[in-house]
Amino acid sequence: MVELAVELYGHRVGVISGDNYRSFDITFNPSAIATFGANSRTLSMAVPLALQPKRSLARRRRNYFAGQPLGNARRGGKTSLPGVQPKIVLAHTTTGWVRVEDGYPSTHILKPVVEKYPTMIFDEEYGSHPSGRSCSGARGSHH
DSSP states (O other): OOOEEEEETTEEEEEEEESTTTOOOEEOOOHHHHHHHHHOHHHHHHHOSSSSOGGHHHHHHHHHHOOOOOOOOOOTTTEEEESOOOOOOEETHHHHHHHHOOTOOOOOOOOOOOOTBBBHHHHHHHHHHHOOOOOHHHHHHHH
């Protein structure tokens, strides 16, 4: 069985495990649910945090994680991470920072400030919390 840790904002959210692409799923870490809240959509709107995720939504979770091999294309630097914001996926290695390419695993996502919309990054985080509470407090410190 293969396992892959899933981290968000420095917290281990859970572990993806499975024998193949048809059977893998995520087991959420109880401390992540305590930090972000039960049924939080901080990770994704498609993947709410739950101690016992609904079996009926397993295919949705697999689809979400299967679409996440983050990487930058060799030409043009286009990232495979969806969304409207510009972004670069990076990996921190023993020799420093590198842009990842062709699905190489990333460790960080860099989202530069968009001059026309300087609060876009903070608004995205703020909006991902149904209660309007920012998990890192970054929004409040920038207004």
